[in-house]
Amino acid sequence: MTEKTGAGLLALNGLDVLRQSAVTVVGAEVGLARSKAGLRLAVLDRSGSPVFAELEGERGAYGDWTLLLGPTSAGNLDALRVLLPWLRPRTLGLRTSVGFGDRLGLATPGQVRALRDLGGGIAPIFAQQSIREMERTGRNPREVMDDATWGAFAEGWREGFGADADHLKTTEDVDACIAAGYTFFTFDPGEHVADGVEGAGASELRAAVERLPWDELEDSERDLRKRYTDERLVIEGHEIRLDEGLLLRAAAKYGPAVAHVARMYRHLEQAAGGRPFEVEVSVDETASPTTHAQHVYVARELRRLGVEWVSLAPRYVGSFEKGVDYIGDLGEFETDFAVHAAIARHFGPYKLSLHSGSDKFSVYAAAARQTRGLVHLKTAGTSYLEALRTAAALDPDLFREIYAFSRERFETDRASYHVSASLEAAPLPGEVDDPGLPTLLEQFDAREILHVTFGSVLGDRRLHVRLMQLLRSEHEAYADNLKVHFLRHLKPFSQGGSA
Numbered sequence: 001m002t003e004k005t006g007a008g009l010l011a012l013n014g015l016d017v018l019r020q021s022a023v024t025v026v027g028a029e030v031g032l033a034r035s036k037a038g039l040r041l042a043v044l045d046r047s048g049s050p051v052f053a054e055l056e057g058e059r060g061a062y063g064d065w066t067l068l069l070g071p072t073s074a075g076n077l078d079a080l081r082v083l084l085p086w087l088r089p090r091t092l093g094l095r096t097s098v099g100f101g102d103r104l105g106l107a108t109p110g111q112v113r114a115l116r117d118l119g120g121g122i123a124p125i126f127a128q129q130s131i132r133e134m135e136r137t138g139r140n141p142r143e144v145m146d147d148a149t150w151g152a153f154a155e156g157w158r159e160g161f162g163a164d165a166d167h168l169k170t171t172e173d174v175d176a177c178i179a180a181g182y183t184f185f186t187f188d189p190g191e192h193v194a195d196g197v198e199g200a201g202a203s204e205l206r207a208a209v210e211r212l213p214w215d216e217l218e219d220s221e222r223d224l225r226k227r228y229t230d231e232r233l234v235i236e237g238h239e240i241r242l243d244e245g246l247l248l249r250a251a252a253k254y255g256p257a258v259a260h261v262a263r264m265y266r267h268l269e270q271a272a273g274g275r276p277f278e279v280e281v282s283v284d285e286t287a288s289p290t291t292h293a294q295h296v297y298v299a300r301e302l303r304r305l306g307v308e309w310v311s312l313a314p315r316y317v318g319s320f321e322k323g324v325d326y327i328g329d330l331g332e333f334e335t336d337f338a339v340h341a342a343i344a345r346h347f348g349p350y351k352l353s354l355h356s357g358s359d360k361f362s363v364y365a366a367a368a369r370q371t372r373g374l375v376h377l378k379t380a381g382t383s384y385l386e387a388l389r390t391a392a393a394l395d396p397d398l399f400r401e402i403y404a405f406s407r408e409r410f411e412t413d414r415a416s417y418h419v420s421a422s423l424e425a426a427p428l429p430g431e432v433d434d435p436g437l438p439t440l441l442e443q444f445d446a447r448e449i450l451h452v453t454f455g456s457v458l459g460d461r462r463l464h465v466r467l468m469q470l471l472r473s474e475h476e477a478y479a480d481n482l483k484v485h486f487l488r489h490l491k492p493f494s495q496g497g498s499a
């Protein structure tokens with residue numbers, strides 16, 4: 001039904017159409033054109049088809065064609081989603097996948113270029129943002145979706161993409177993201193994980209077990225014990241102990257979270273009204289690692305309650321701090337992760353998800369190997385850091401201001417993140433000359449400081465506007481930085497093979 005090209009549109013004098021975006025569809029040519037005022041939707045049509053009547057913009061005659069130039073508005077994008085179905089987010093199933101967050105709404109083109117260079121093997125999620133991050137960046141679920149979709153359109157990405165409503169904590173969050181067309185729902189029951197029971201004594205543990213929401217779990221302590229008693233679980237040669245003590249600790253720690261996920265899942269099922277969706281369950285933002293026995297408990301209990309999910313993010317051993325490499329023993333990580341991967345194959349199969357997954361270069365090979373490609377890598381803030389890298393090279397004054405401001409905000413903003421950077425260990429803005437500014441993006445402490453303060457920087461209107469202006473005018477430099485950076489993330493997973 002469609003051919004690529006859009007040759008007529010590309011040949012129009014005085015119209016700077018993005019070559020990759022141009023496409024011929026239902027007898028018309030559609031693309032994005034660059035203008036001083038930003039990107040414009042351009043449509044060259046002589047079909048008179050009513051589908052084009054819905055588009056808003058200025059129409060002019062061009063021979064026997066009509067040329068429409070319109071805004072990149074929500075309404076126009078809705079109309080395009082009808083015409084170009086690959087712009088609608090879809091479910092990805094068990095394919096090896098990567099979530100590309102984008103807090104600024106300008107990163108998708110560079111992310112697409114990395115995927116193109118890679119040559120396949122990875123299913124992308126472009127729109128992906130947690131409600132917390134939306135609040136911090138002043139965007140809503142719909143705007144996050146639309147920014148990413150315009151980016152995919154600009155680059156002519158037609159292989160499809162998912163849209164991740166990330167770290168959802170309430171059913172209201174679910175509703176807002178369903179309405180905006182999301183397809184991937186990450187449930188975060190972290191507030192319901194009782195980390196405290198890890199160190200609890202017998203009586204404390206007993207009390208926690210008695211307090212469990214047994215009705216919601218459709219269960220009783222007696223039935224729970226019956227289901228697990230004397231089970232010697234061997235999965236792919238790994239023996240997983242789940243004796244009475246370990247079982248009760250797993251139930252006390254994760255039982256309320258399991259009940260919460262089941263509640264969210266049932267709500268989503270209803271709200272989706274038959275539309276396809278997929279679910280991830282994440283407990284990555286909790287204090288204590290998820291043991292293998294606890295992973296087994298969570299998977300078995302969710303399944304018993306009828307929850308279906310495509311990926312799970314346990315809290316792994318070691319430390320996944322924002323924007324920097326894995327901190328911990330790599331051998332220990334792989335040994336532990338291998339059993340999580342075996343459990344995911346056994347009780348699913350479902351993917352293991354790596355949250356705060358950006359820049360964890362030292363664990364990617366092990367993660368791809370042990371999961372055999374049943375893996376989802378989730379990144380978010382690292383695209384913002386590439387925006388800052390672009391600023392550091394091309395507008396040193398702006399970058400210096402952002403860095404100084406981020407340093408001021410760090411002690412406050414770090415509270416909701418798990419980072420170990422210190423201000424003392426990061427260079428002072430005055431200590432670095434202009435050519436050296438990009439190296440701050442490689443310095444551990446400076447990198448974390450810049451990472452966790454994005455909300456404050458974007459909340460400062462002056463800095464936000466200047467950064468966006470720079471990235472819009474230097475779009476090629478930003479896209480190049482993103483491409484290079486993401487290729488390093490994607491390559492280790494592209495050989496893992498997709499199912």
Ligand SMILES: [Zn+2]
Nearest residue numbers: 282284355356
């Ligand atoms: Zn996460």
